[in-house]
Amino acid sequence: MAASGIVHAQNTISATYSSTRTNGSTSGVYNPLQDPDDPENQDTVADNTPQGIVYDTEIIPDSVLRSHVFSFPGTERDVKIRHLQNPSLLPTGLQCNDPLSTIEQYSFINLGAIGQVHQPMFYNQSLKQSCLLASPDPLPYYRQQMHLMRFFQSQTPYTSLGYSNSLDKDYQINIVHTQNIKPRWNIALLYDLVSREGLYTSSGLTDHYLDLTTNYYSKDARYQLQAAMTYNRIRHDENGGVLNDTTCWDYSRESGVPVNMYNAQNQWRDIELHIHQSLNTVRQFDLVHEHTVTDTIYDTIPQIRDTSSTDSLSAPFTIKPRAKTNTVYDTTHAPRPSTFNTGVFALDVHYARHRRIFTDNQATSWFYNYASNQQFINSASHQYFDSTAHRQLSTEVYWTNDAHMQHRYSNPVVLTGGIKHQYDELCFADPDTKINELNLIQFARARLHVGPFLLEGNAEETNGPRRLGDYRLDGTLSIDLGASNFSVSALSEAQSPPLIFYHNVGCYSWNNDDYKKTKQQRLAAEYNYRTPDSSTSIFRLPLLAFKVASTVISDNIWFDSQMQPTQSNATAMLLQADLCAHLQLGWFNLRTRQMLQRSGDNNVVRIPLFASKNSIFADFNMFRGAMRTQIGVDARYHTKYYCDAWNPVLGAFYRQDEVEIGDYLVADLWITLQVKRATIYLRASHLNAPIEQLAGLEPAYFCMPHYPYENFTLYWGIVWRFFD
Numbered sequence: 001m002a003a004s005g006i007v008h009a010q011n012t013i014s015a016t017y018s019s020t021r022t023n024g025s026t027s028g029v030y031n032p033l034q035d036p037d038d039p040e041n042q043d044t045v046a047d048n049t050p051q052g053i054v055y056d057t058e059i060i061p062d063s064v065l066r067s068h069v070f071s072f073p074g075t076e077r078d079v080k081i082r083h084l085q086n087p088s089l090l091p092t093g094l095q096c097n098d099p100l101s102t103i104e105q106y107s108f109i110n111l112g113a114i115g116q117v118h119q120p121m122f123y124n125q126s127l128k129q130s131c132l133l134a135s136p137d138p139l140p141y142y143r144q145q146m147h148l149m150r151f152f153q154s155q156t157p158y159t160s161l162g163y164s165n166s167l168d169k170d171y172q173i174n175i176v177h178t179q180n181i182k183p184r185w186n187i188a189l190l191y192d193l194v195s196r197e198g199l200y201t202s203s204g205l206t207d208h209y210l211d212l213t214t215n216y217y218s219k220d221a222r223y224q225l226q227a228a229m230t231y232n233r234i235r236h237d238e239n240g241g242v243l244n245d246t247t248c249w250d251y252s253r254e255s256g257v258p259v260n261m262y263n264a265q266n267q268w269r270d271i272e273l274h275i276h277q278s279l280n281t282v283r284q285f286d287l288v289h290e291h292t293v294t295d296t297i298y299d300t301i302p303q304i305r306d307t308s309s310t311d312s313l314s315a316p317f318t319i320k321p322r323a324k325t326n327t328v329y330d331t332t333h334a335p336r337p338s339t340f341n342t343g344v345f346a347l348d349v350h351y352a353r354h355r356r357i358f359t360d361n362q363a364t365s366w367f368y369n370y371a372s373n374q375q376f377i378n379s380a381s382h383q384y385f386d387s388t389a390h391r392q393l394s395t396e397v398y399w400t401n402d403a404h405m406q407h408r409y410s411n412p413v414v415l416t417g418g419i420k421h422q423y424d425e426l427c428f429a430d431p432d433t434k435i436n437e438l439n440l441i442q443f444a445r446a447r448l449h450v451g452p453f454l455l456e457g458n459a460e461e462t463n464g465p466r467r468l469g470d471y472r473l474d475g476t477l478s479i480d481l482g483a484s485n486f487s488v489s490a491l492s493e494a495q496s497p498p499l500i501f502y503h504n505v506g507c508y509s510w511n512n513d514d515y516k517k518t519k520q521q522r523l524a525a526e527y528n529y530r531t532p533d534s535s536t537s538i539f540r541l542p543l544l545a546f547k548v549a550s551t552v553i554s555d556n557i558w559f560d561s562q563m564q565p566t567q568s569n570a571t572a573m574l575l576q577a578d579l580c581a582h583l584q585l586g587w588f589n590l591r592t593r594q595m596l597q598r599s600g601d602n603n604v605v606r607i608p609l610f611a612s613k614n615s616i617f618a619d620f621n622m623f624r625g626a627m628r629t630q631i632g633v634d635a636r637y638h639t640k641y642y643c644d645a646w647n648p649v650l651g652a653f654y655r656q657d658e659v660e661i662g663d664y665l666v667a668d669l670w671i672t673l674q675v676k677r678a679t680i681y682l683r684a685s686h687l688n689a690p691i692e693q694l695a696g697l698e699p700a701y702f703c704m705p706h707y708p709y710e711n712f713t714l715y716w717g718i719v720w721r722f723f724d
Contacts, residue, residue, distance in 0.1 A: 069158040069178070069723065074149035074213075074226060077398055077416060077445070079278040079344045080406070081151075087158060087176075087721060089677065100141055101634060101668075103580065103591045107611040108141065109643060109661070111707045114170070115142065115194035115207045116236065117646060119653055121611050121638055122595050123551070123574055126472070127495040127520050133356055133390050133426075134652040135498045135557075139234070142194075142207065143270060149228040151215045152178035152188045156723055164681075164717025168710070170196035172717070184217040199254035199710055202239035202262055208232065221405070222280040232270040238648035240264070240365055241706025245659065248708060249699050260706070263361035264648055270354045278346035282403040337409030343401040346418075348394075355389040356651050367649045370563045371507035386506045386649070387429040390499070396420035398443070416445040428505040435503050439464030452480040467496045470517065484529040491522040497557045501565045508563045508650055515567055516555040524549035543582040550575055556604045559654040563647060572601035584619075589632070591615040602642070606655070608662055611638035617670075628674040635667045645705040659705040666701075666709065677722065683715040 070084040098114045099105070110118035117138040125136070137143060152158070162174035172195075178188035190211040198204040213228040240260030242248040248257045363377050363384040371377065377384045398418025402411050420441040427434040443460040455477050462470035472493040479486045494517040503511050526547040531540045551574040560566040576597040583590045595611040617632020640662035644653035670683040689712045692699065701709045 068155035069152070070154070071150050071152050071178075074151055074228065074274070074276070077346070077348070077396075077418070077443075079224060079280070079346055079400060080402065081153075084153075087160065089674070089679075089721065101613070101636065103582075103593050103613055103615060105141070107593075107595060107613060107636070107638060109638075109703055111203075111646065112703050112710045113196060113198070113203075114172075115196065115205050119644060121608050121643075122578070122597065123576070123605055123607050126491075127493050127518050132498065133354055133388055134500050134650075136653065138646070138652060139268065142209065142234075143232055143268070149213060149230070149274060150188070150190065150211065151213050151226060151228075152186050153215075154178050154180050154186060159722040160719065161722075162717065162719040164715055166715045167713045168196070168199060170194075170715070174719070182216075184219065185214070186216075187214045188212070198237065200239060200242070200257060201255055201259050202237040202264065205234075205236045207234045221284040222282075224276075224278045224280075226274075226276040228272075228274045230270070230272040232268060234268040234270075236266045238264040238266055238360075240367060240648055241646070241704075242708065245702070245706060254711075260365045260367070261360065261362070261648065264363075264365075265359050266648055266651060267357040268355070269357070270352070272352040273350070275349045276346065277348075278344050280344045280403050281342040282344075284405055337404045337411075339401070339411055339413050341401055341403050343399055343403045346398050346400070348396045348398075350392075350394045352392045353389060355387065358384075358386040358649060358651060360384045360649070367563075367647060368507060372564075373507055373509045376507045384507060384649075385429060388500070388504075388506075388651075389427045391425045391427070392422065394420055394422040396441075410449070412449050414445075414447040414449075418443060424499060426499045426503070430505050433505045435499060437465050437467070437499070439467050454478040454480070466499075466502070470495050483532050484527065486525075486527050488525045489523075491520065491524075494519045497565075497567075501557055510564060512565060515557065516569075518556055518567075519554040520551060522549060522551040538586050540584040541582070542584060543580065545578075545580045547578045548576065549578075553604055558644075559647075559650065559652055561654060561656055563650055563654055568601075568604055570601050570604050572599055572604035574599050574605055574607075587618050587620045589615075589617050589619050591617075603655075606642060606644065608638040608641040608643075612636065626675065630672045631670075633667060633669055635665060637665045638662045643704065646707070656705060659702070661702045661704060664701045664709075677720060679719045681715075681717055681719075684712065685715060686710065686712050 069087055071087065072081050072084050100108045100110065100114070100118060106120050106122040106124055108118040108120055110116045118141065119136060119138070120140070157179035158177070160174070160176040163172070165171045171193075173191070173193040175189065175191040178186060180186045188211075190209075190213075192207075192209040194205070194207040196205055208231075210231045211228065214226070216225040217223070238261055243258040243260055251257045361381075361383050363382045368374075368377060368384070376386075396418055398416060400414065400416040402414045402416070404411060420443065422439045422441060423436070424439070425434060425436040440463045441460060442463075443458070445458045446456070448455045455475070457475040458472070460472040462468070464470075470493075472491075472495075474489065474491040474493075476487055476489040496517055497515050501515065502513060524547060526545065529541065529544040531537075531542060552571060553574060554571040555567055555569065556572075557565060557567040574597065576595070578596075579592075579594045581590075581592055591614070593613045596609070597607050598609060599605045599607055612635075614635045615632055617630050619628075619630050621627065622629050640660040642657055642659070643661055645656040645659070647654050665688065666686055667688045668683055668685050669687045670681065672679060672681040674680075686709060689699070689701075689709070699708075703709045
């Protein structure tokens with residue numbers, strides 16, 4: 001099936017043509033809008049409707065409906081839509097069950113099942129403080145990356161429904177719905193549910209994730225509004241891992257294995273609200289008149305075949321009438337684009353509340369042996385309760401000269417600057433105990449684009465009681481080589497630890513003020529290559545990315561084996577190499593990610609030497625192209641290392657030197673079937689476990705200290721998409 005792929009938006013609002021349009025603008029070149037029916041008239045654009053984005057893509061018959069639905073991320077401090085992408089109709093076993101297993105994501109290790117706490121094995125983080133209770137966040141993918149703000153523009157309503165289940169009574173629900181209630185006003189809802197009973201005692205969970213987004217663009221392309229709400233309600237039963245790592249394999253059922261905790265539970269309740277507004281002071285064009293006509297569109301997605309052939313395309317298609325508003329804009333009075341202009345003014349308001357609630361009705365496990373305040377534990381009933389809430393309110397005002405429509409003028413020099421006012425408050429179960437701080441953050445950004453060269457730089461400095469002198473400087477030089485891109489980047493930053501390291505009230509208590517800033521300097525180089533979409537070769541390289549980085553980390557901070565915050569005075573150099581590739585040879589596909597890294601001091605940064613994620617699969621059509629089929633095997637591996645262990649009472653990871661995990665291959669077998677807009681999948685998870693048992697091998701596989709990998713199980717599900 002042909003697909004329009006990733007499309008680059010030209011500006012926050014512009015023209016949508018009913019016929020194919022070619023853009024020939026280059027960086028810094030004035031290119032006025034043209035009427036496709038009257039190319040001699042350079043000053044009038046007819047038969048187009050502002051939709052908030054430019055649908056600058058060829059209308060291919062079998063993707064005509066997809067071309068009317070786009071999603072894009074909410075980029076920080078940006079007044080333009082930068083990248084658009086159609087909802088994917090491509091089936092792949094990598095995205096079918098556990099998103100942490102996808103090749104695009106860095107390697108994670110978790111407690112053995114989807115939805116549970118996890119930590120990255122590949123160091124790729126900024127020290128910049130985020131709105132989180134602890135560092136690192138025990139749920140970084142689900143609470144942040146998976147539900148980063150997403151916005152849509154859609155000429156037709158779009159809905160995606162997903163459901164999956166397993167032999168172990170795990171199930172997931174995924175819902176996406178978006179539609180434009182006005183030509184330039186879109187609303188969207190995204191909801192995910194992950195629920196499981198768990199094989200081991202007290203290992204069940206229920207995770208709810210809800211996103212609501214909306215975005216609006218005025219008719220004259222000068223006012224923009226984006227708003228989003230994210231709500232997470234997460235409940236995890238906690239067992240603290242198996243009681244004995246060597247005898248846990250002697251039991252016939254996982255539910256009979258003794259565990260460390262039997263009546264404990266963690267809950268995370270998060271809510272974030274974000275509002276972005278911008279006003280462009282530069283006039284884009286003037287409205288002359290509007291009129292409505294009726295045209296036709298063709299729903300050809302059900303036809304799965306190569307549309308590049310010369311066969312007749314009329315018979316299999318469904319024809320639908322559609323009312324269309326044609327608008328004529330007179331741009332003769334629009335000012336000539338200029339690098340230096342009065343620009344765009346923006347206001348962003350963000351509120352977040354992250355709360356963790358921990359309860360244990362049988363607080364007798366070894367985790368409490370390190371409690372510095374035993375009085376918080378009820379000595380008669382052995383009950384323990386802890387609650388910590390982090391509230392943050394920030395307001396930022398900024399300006400940028402990137403004011404013109406990109407298809408008219410791509411500004412070679414882009415400047416952005418502003419100031420951010422941020423308030424943080426950390427509250428505990430004791431209402432009389434809390435700490436807060438007020439910070440003022442200045443930031444600036446510059447971008448210079450000359451021919452194939454793009455130079456970008458960012459600077460940020462914080463002034464506040466604890467974070468006085470926090471800073472971040474980074475820069476990137478990119479060279480566009482056509483189908484490939486090469487870039488070098490540098491980063492230097494110094495950040496104060498998150499508030500939770502300064503003060504805590506509970507069975508683990510501390511009150512520390514004497515911390516140094518954690519410092520990081522990084523130098524990296526990256527090369528990316530993609531086979532052009534026009535290539536007809538049987539061998540294709542859709543993706544090849546190689547990155548090397550050298551990072552120096554000083555004064556790092558973590559929770560030690562005594563469950564107390566500690567800071568190292570040592571400095572470690574971290575060397576990393578990352579290769580990500582997708583190779584196609586006819587129906588054969590190989591997607592792989594290989595990660596190599598070495599830390600100069602394992603006390604400062606602990607990571608495995610090598611990690612690998614691979615997927616080998618066949619991709620072909622059946623039943624005369626009516627069903628697309630993919631069959632493949634996924635394999636994941638990493639070398640042994642002393643990874644951080646999970647403490648449910650603390651709600652964070654801590655350093656340990658007793659158990660090494662790794663040096664074990666996990667393999668999954670999967671199949672996906674795509675029929676029209678429906679994708680059906682089946683996944684045999686941890687397929688090698690029963691094979692090892694038949695071979696008489698003793699099981700000894702742990703995904704994290706005291707948490708074994710779960711045994712073989714089957715997952716199945718369906719994803720159905722609707723474009724009307």
